[in-house]
Amino acid sequence: MKKNILFVLLDQFADWEAAFLAPALRGGVTPDLPGRFETLFAAPDGQPVRSIGGMTVQPDRDTTALPDDCAGVILVGGMSWNRPEAQTVAPLVREALGRGLLVGAICNGASFLAANGFLNEIRHTGNTVEMLRAWGGERYTGAARYEERQAVRDGNVVTANGSGTLEFTRECLLALGADTPEAVEASYAFNKQGLYRS
């Protein structure tokens, strides 16, 4: 029985930020080998959400609870993480952290973690430390642990900026043991560099 990874999408989510991780988990990191996880997509109230690119996604479930057999939750960035409906996601993050599951947050997903005080005790990154300060106000006291890197993994928490999709994917796959480290690195290099060098 494969474990589930829950992707949280809000309206105006960033099309590209789950677009490498979800297929690597479900479809496989290594070509022609099956994926080791199932993916589920959640949105507030279980209602459809539209990406920045205009694609309408019908979610599999709402954001009231983690699924059974959950191995991680991924906050996909976008334009709505400062809106009221995002607050339904904070209890999911708290539960996932308490159970030692993977929590991945990219772009404004990381901003949301800062705004809710989840980044104060761990090494992390995001869309610049200034943005985390702006989102977090006095709830964000972790600026000394901010690292200027594409993606940062500290224990079970992976953060990234919005241009760090591939590095975010790599760190989440490594954290989950989704394939061998060599296979994860090879997949990263292929996507980063491309089949052809021009």
Added chain:
Amino acid sequence: MKKNILFVLLDQFADWEAAFLAPALRGGVTPDLPGRFETLFAAPDGQPVRSIGGMTVQPDRDTTALPDDCAGVILVGGMSWNRPEAQTVAPLVREALGRGLLVGAICNGASFLAANGFLNEIRHTGNTVEMLRAWGGERYTGAARYEERQAVRDGNVVTANGSGTLEFTRECLLALGADTPEAVEASYAFNKQGLYRS
């Protein structure tokens, strides 16, 4: 009135292959400037399709016709371009080519173009020339015009391999005049290299 770009999705489409182009068209190439196009997503019979990553997309329309005010059609790669339902897309491509609209095809979208004889007279690329030969059989006579590059634009036709998402995006944006060439290049460089270099 913004013109429409039609993205064609089949079941088991590749999550990442439209994930930079659609938001750049609809959300804008330059941060804080609006996009110059609308996006529409089509699938056979207008029925929901699921990505390789497991995301269920509710399409805006079926594949029987190009939308009004159409400026281009994008064939998003995936695992179903050799299935019967893909053949509903060939007339759309033929009409778009006849009207001089942008036709973009990535990964097995390009394989599909080869299989239907659309790549024989133009410079192009794809998932290796061997794969285009395998898909096209005697209908593919364009191997001498195959180029080992991430993405190739010849007139209004842009092709790419499945790792060439960013280069495909760049060439389509340039072909459409979605922003200035400098802005398109800056967006490409940001996404390719990232905010941070480690």
